[in-house]
Amino acid sequence: MAAIRKGCQVSTFPPLRSAAGELVNDPTLKADVLKACFFPPICATIEASQPDDPAPLPTRQWEPISITEVSRALSGASAKSAPGPSGVGYTLLKWAHAAHPEILPDIFNLSLDAGTHPWHHATVIVLNKPNKPDYSNLKAYRPISLLKCIGKVFEKIITKCFN
Numbered sequence: 001m002a003a004i005r006k007g008c009q010v011s012t013f014p015p016l017r018s019a020a021g022e023l024v025n026d027p028t029l030k031a032d033v034l035k036a037c038f039f040p041p042i043c044a045t046i047e048a049s050q051p052d053d054p055a056p057l058p059t060r061q062w063e064p065i066s067i068t069e070v071s072r073a074l075s076g077a078s079a080k081s082a083p084g085p086s087g088v089g090y091t092l093l094k095w096a097h098a099a100h101p102e103i104l105p106d107i108f109n110l111s112l113d114a115g116t117h118p119w120h121h122a123t124v125i126v127l128n129k130p131n132k133p134d135y136s137n138l139k140a141y142r143p144i145s146l147l148k149c150i151g152k153v154f155e156k157i158i159t160k161c162f163n
Contacts, residue, residue: 013128017136034126037138065108065157067101073156077149084146085123093149108154119151 015023018033074094083089097104111118122145132140 084148119148
């Protein structure tokens with residue numbers, strides 16, 4: 001978290017003001033301050049089923065995902081997109097799909113059959129908002145989530161099924 005400039009070490013990020021009002025300069029403590037701000041502890045557990053829930057809709061039968069659907073979803077994917085925690089970007093997925101086009105549809109169809117979305121992890125990056133007067137204030141920052149590209153392709157295909 002530090003940049004080297006003309007032989008001296010310059011902090012890339014200014015100190016952050018914690019919830020208690022103290023300035024924090026240690027990178028580990030800054031991460032803790034940002035985590036507490038953006039991911040507050042969960043206070044109460046809510047049951048998934050509530051007494052006034054509407055009746056469930058009938059189960060929907062999904063058509064298997066085809067090679068064409070995967071090709072179409074990958075064709076619009078940008079090579080500049082960050083790959084997320086797996087490190088597998090769209091370029092690698094396109095190469096894999098070109099080499100063995102049946103693999104990704106098989107994986108996606110197995111996920112649908114199992115009723116699961118296995119690509120739900122993300123890497124959260126904190127960016128500073130431009131032109132803020134005080135970067136020690138936590139409101140001068142915003143988190144973004146870098147999702148796994150394979151999960152985004154899967155979601156894009158499923159979204160098309162609803163249109």
